[in-house]
Amino acid sequence: MTAFLSSINYNAWIVPALLLLPAIGALGIGAHALLTAKDPAEKRWREVRILAFAFFMVEALLSLGLWWSIDPAASGWQALVDLPWIPQWGVRFTVGLDGIAMVLVLLTTLLMPLAVLGSWTSIRTKPHAYYANLLVLTVGMLGAFVSLDLVLFYVMWEIGLVPMYLIIGIWGGERRLYAAIKFFVYTMIGSLLMLVAILYLGSEASRVGGAPNFSYDFILNNVRLDPTTTLWLFGAFALAFAVKVPMFPFHTWLPDAHVEAPTAGSVILAAIMLKMGTFGFIRFALPLFPEAAMNPAVRTFVIVLAVVGIVYGALVAMVQPDFKKLVAYSSVSHLGFVMLGIFALTTESMQGALVVNVAHGISTGALFLLVGMIYERRHTRMIEDYGGIAKVVPIFATILTIVSLSSIGVPGTNGFIGEFLVLVGSFKTQPVAAVIAATAVIFAAAYLLWALQRIIYNSLSKPENEGIKDLNWREIGLLVPLVAAIIWIGVYPKPLLEKTEPAARRLVTYVEASVGKTPVTASNTAR
């Protein structure tokens, strides 16, 4: 397989191709909209669905090659492409991958077709704009994972905002307007402060290197700042990523955005967009400002926020009447684990954080898909409107149970591997935080099983629930790969762990090594 890939020089063109294809897709859909303006709406809707799905499938298949072509152990960037973009400001279009980015890129490309399938029948108004937005969103997300130039990263980071804003705002639920603007402004405040920080770094780099330069590697190797400025810059970056993760005090946009977004929107938001925040910490906040990350006050502060987020998210999830909001708050709890894993700075906890990243993406993505499916049938998200539907929709109930168990982190599912590694790893450096975080194991079981029971078990008392139809072949076909992934990562996570191990280890050693040291020589730097 690797031979075939290197024969077609796969690594040279794959990353730009992955970015370009959805853009072309969006234009294609725009063209389709114009060309078929006259046809009946029903026909256009069916065509554009298939067109969009085709684009996403091609993107997914194209990206599968990455699994073999990216060698995680190699120290340099893989599939590197470096083109000049704005020479005057030293801004270049540099994209590249390492183990961590590759896994997240695959998570994105493989989840998008499922998200499109998830909203196959629910989106009927203005489908062209909807699918075009999804495609542009993919460009933004992939771009954020692959870009190695600070300006390019910022641009890609912001591209993701407008399509998601429109998706929530146009095709969302009742309070979509409030949720959309809240999502947008929340993220924008964080990212604009990051913009100023990037500029500051750029000016430092141009002072050090002569010509203006925003390349990640250059700044990583050559820019050394005094502690206070590093703290300020780290604060700006960390705020932007903390809003996106979301970390504890900055999370209030998540429940609104998730509840009001259409199914595909909340699936993508939960499964991929939240990972841009954690990825930001791993790629930018930690390596660029290791002293700030290692500064005990900052580190304890972030860990306290993470642990509070874990427990707080779980507790508040327990009392949510709306199932989607419950899942949203559970995301806050799960991503608290990721942040704990990152800032505990041991290889196991970092690996655990990456596994939780992927596992949460799959489990919560599946949960939102399921909620979407039942919403399409019953048009209510309130838990008490259901009850005893396991009798009426057994397939749905079974899959919902499996996915909920993976979200709780029952061993044998992906959730357990991630949480176990994070806790084992972080216990070594942050014992108290790890133990408190471990209590979330109990709360997770409490809130999810309680909700599960009120939905599928208990007596089938309400007449409306008796008429619900079970999942159709499309929906089952959609969920089977996700359930398979849940079990596969749970039972045999080795291949996934091997992909991210080298990069995680290098990051940890780099951050620990560079505390209070003279500028690190070019040779042993991590990327």
Next chain:
Amino acid sequence: MMNPAMTFEGAHPLAATIARLVWLLPLLPLLGFLINGALAMLGAAKIGPADPSEGHHSEGHGNGHGGVHGHEHDDAHDHADHGHPPRHKFAGIVSLVGPGVLVAAFLLASAIFFAMRGVEMEHPYVLTLFSWMPVGDLNLNATILLDPLSMTMVMVVTGVGMLIHIFSVGYMQDDPGYPRYFAYLNLFVFFMLILVLGGSYPLLFVGWEGVGLCSYLLIGFWFSEKANADAGKKAFIVNRIGDFGFLVAMFLMFANLGTLDILGVADKAKDLPMGGAVATAIALFLFLGCTGKSAQIPLYTWLPDAMAGPTPVSALIHAATMVTAGVYLVARASGVFSMAPVAQLTVAAVGALTAFFAATIGLKQWDIKKVLAYSTVSQLGYMFVGVGVGAYVAGIFHLATHAFFKALLFLGSGSVIYAMHKAYHATHNHDDAQDMRNMGGLRHHMPITFCLMWIATLAIAGIPLFSGFFSKDEILAAVFARTHGSTLAEASLLGIPGSTVLFIVYGLGLVSALMTAIYMTRMMLYTFHGPNRTGEAERPHLAEAPWVMTGPLVVLGILAAFGGWLNVPALLGAIGPVGGLEHWLEPVVGENALRTTLGEAAHLSHSTELVLVGTAIAIAVAGIAFAVWRLKPAALVAKKDAPAAEGIARVLENKYFVDEGYDAAIVQPTVAVSRNVLWKGFDAGVIDGLFVNGSALLARAFGWMGSQLQTGHLGTYAWVLLIGVLTILGAFTYR
């Protein structure tokens, strides 16, 4: 995934024997689960229309019924009735696959057992299946650890499991969820085997939570009844609290000992300081896990509610196998426990306390399954006393014998309930089929069950020559032997010197043995003796359960009667091989047991041993006699017109209101705090209200003020302009 990369311990003698196929043991029940699960799904599922929203469930009560629940009458306890509904269309295949898989597993287990007996084993046989979590210096492999201890557990699990599967074929035959039941039961056995065969603590943990999951699914099997679903959820969450303890123990192991392999931890634990903080912490957290899983104080409340599940489930999971996982864990981690006498004392103390506490509640329970449930909690207390004081062999011995007679008791009560249901079913009477006050005088109608139940009662009461007597007596003797000349004696628990603690434990043990005899005899008297209170019309319908159910009862009866043969004490050397189990488990736990008794094996002088055995027999006989003398089954009255109990009886009947206490002290406050303080107060109020919407409001307010200033009058504009002029002039001049 099972077969690649299996590295054989080349040198190990067992590798050549059939033990090589040990990985097949868990695989068989897994196959059973997959087949039965598929059959259950096929039977139930009806694929929905391509477009879910069209035809928006117009017909309210239309043909939307899936096959699963047949016709809509979900009975409370455990038996579909209203005439004979058509048996599930795949019932035939499932009845073959379900128990068949277990029989195969038992045969393979026996083969491996005999292979093991034939070979001299210095160290356990470790079989690495595949590399599970190669992360940093964790490097965890999925390994199977086969040694006498895990072999014993495997034999118990597969043996008793097989019998209970066969019993369930009869018991659950009319239930619409038949394939689903067997799927869950097989999955349970799979996870139990993973638990006992796991070579590393995380793999053991997989089994540990897996069985918790299956008990959740099986307790809430008749989920359409809210009480059952609640019981299932409660079981899972309380288990999760225990699992939290297990997790923290694993973190401590990894942080301090650097490994999570069972063997690795065992030999690294040796060089830990005796009674040091690390060993004690690990041991205590492990024990927290055990209290959750094996229903000890304070996490026992889920077991009595777990009776909401089908009776065979109660027999298998909540009597014989799952609940004993805690005892197995303490035995398996004996390396760590023996280094932490304080922890051992805690285990023994909690065990004894639970034994006594549960026994008192057992005295006043009316539901036959609740009596047995509290009896199980009490007997588990005994086992923990055994392994707590370092007498691991005694603990495991009692575990095995308890599995036999408790399974027999549960299945016996299952036959009784089956018969009662059939009777009530015939007369459409909706009375409680499990309440002893509605039974009485069943010995005429169910003679075989009656005799077998008596055997089990005598065994559990500790009447000599029955299995219970040997194992219980051995535990009490072990406790007594360790009151002096053992690491426990020197250590102290909460200021109380070790020996006094052990004496208290011994005393509690005796008292609970007495109470056990009393409540078991009480149960027998009210169920089988005295006048029948079921009712005139139902009486003719009371009959013995079919052979498929009574067959396993007989086998269990034999095992309960002669179980003691497994580990005959030296005193009564005549009956059989002396210390069979002792010798069998010696390589695994021998060294750690010796460590607790400071080198030489705990021994009692011949005379003290005789005295102990005497007192034990006296206690058992006194208990039975007291019950027969005091309790008047004739005075009993049927449940519907029974007077409400008051005073002590009421407190015991309502199990000291512990459930209500937990609910009020922990559950309600947490829910209230999270709803009002965290969610509405902080999330919506502070963060959203104050910061997010607040700042938006502030900006809008400034904006509004600005637009009000824009009055349209040129005068105002000129004034503002002048203010601007003056400020700038000021700024320039007074720099």
Next chain:
Amino acid sequence: MLAEALALSAVLFAIGVIGVLTRRNAIIIFMCVELMLNAVNLSFVALSTLYGASGQVFVVFTMTVAAAEAAVGLAIIIAIFRHVKTVNLQNINLLKG
């Protein structure tokens, strides 16, 4: 001599400013603005004694510009008068908020 001239022009300028602020009639406000412009002319002339004729050239420029401005300004005032029949700025406040 220069200082007094500059002081006078400053005073005149201030009077013009106060006139613009206090009066409500558009034409009078315009006249006050013209007064301010002429105050500046005065200071230009005064300064040209110091730096030669270029100051006075500037005055010629300002005068012509002021004239042009007056023409256009009055035309605008007439236009507004045609609409609201008044030049009192109190009730010309259609555009606000």
Next chain:
Amino acid sequence: MTFDLANPSQLMQALGPDLLLIVGAMALMLWAAWRPESDEHQRAVGVASLALIVATIGLTIWYAARGLSSGPGIIAVDNFRWAANIVCLLGAFGAIALGLEYNVRERIRPAESHVLVLFATAGMMMLAAARDLMIVFLGVELMSVAVYVLAGLNRRSNKAAEGSLKYFLLGAFATAFLLYGIALIFGSTGSTNLTEIGQRIVEGNYVAHPMALVGTALLLIGFGFKVAAAPFHMWAPDVYEGAPTPITAFMATAVKAAAFTTFIRVWLEALPGMGEAWFAPVWWLAAVAMFVGNTVALSQRNLKRLLAYSSIAHSGYLLVAVATGTLAGSAAFLFYIVAYTLASFGAFAVVIAVGSEGDGNNELSDYEGLWHVRPGLAAAMSVFMLSLMGFPIFGGVGFFGKWYLLMAAIEAPRPLTTLAVVLVLTSVISAGYYLNVVRVMFMKARPEGAITPVRAGPLTRGVVFATAVVILVLGLVPSRVIGWSRASIPRAPVAQTASADLPK
């Protein structure tokens, strides 16, 4: 080729493009007055003036290509001037192009409206060229008087008349301050030529000199008013709302650009010595303008007033470029003004396309669900909104405009990091109202009674889509314009030794 400005014929050559425009404008004025008022006549004069503008742009580009420079004198000959000219001429072109169809709809028959635009543009070009305070004053007056009249063009609407009256009175009032400032600067330095003033201030260390201080303050007030910065902005919303929309667009872009051009040239060439004095006031002026402009815009319901406050906020952003006091700042200003002009013109063109006769249909409620009725216009409007907000890719070149400003601010000798943070935070507030427009258009259903806006004329739609496309294309590949704006920075007269440090 260096012009010796003392020699009159060389001075004439240096003023080539300006003269072409003024002479052309006068000829057109005669032709306009010659024929009776009618729509065809107004259109003919309009087209003729467009042709004249194109010719002037051609000449300016030819002048710029020849790399001319000049000795000391009353006018400057450098790329900064040619760049500013091109921006103002493009603004005029846009105003007249939109005006052609707008006037027909609003029945504004006098053909002189286009000629007045030409005169205003002539004033702007004079401002761009001015290296002498006298020329600055003349340019300001020529431009302002023309724009006072343009504001009141629509004789039939009393709003227009009121707007132009307010603009006139306050404009004159502020010009008086400007003039007084010039007088005091002349008084303290003895010259009105920017380079001489600059030298004298630096040599004589005039920063403590009271008359120079007051003079600079008054200059700042005069320019502050012209660019509608915060404390002096009160006239802008009313005038913008009252004036005909093409003229509002013209005022928001070209007039502001010209005012800033001369503001920057005076500040860079004449008053760098006074840096100590004017840094804090300009810093605070920028901050207040950004804050007031953005917050008050939040509560606006009429789109023209909303865009007026948005232009006040943008004056604040541009003041940041002035506050840097570096040549990089002036390059950033030029780049930003190009982006801002494109976006504003596009936005106003959409307001015209959606608006109805008698300046109706400009309320936000009229834009509800526009996407369902006019998807093209809605999409273009959202591009303009996002560009004004400074959003990357979707907002195209707007983002790089803000980026360049921020970079100039952070890399200034006295780094303005806090001002950069203020800029960034106030642009978050701006997201409130810019996104509100997008939200109203996309996320609200079209109210039943709402009349579908009549299809706009080809020129208006042309302006809308041309600006949108240019914004998006430049958003992807801005390096062309960056290079161009970095090259065109004010250059001291050749005679002096080239001292200006090269901008990065």
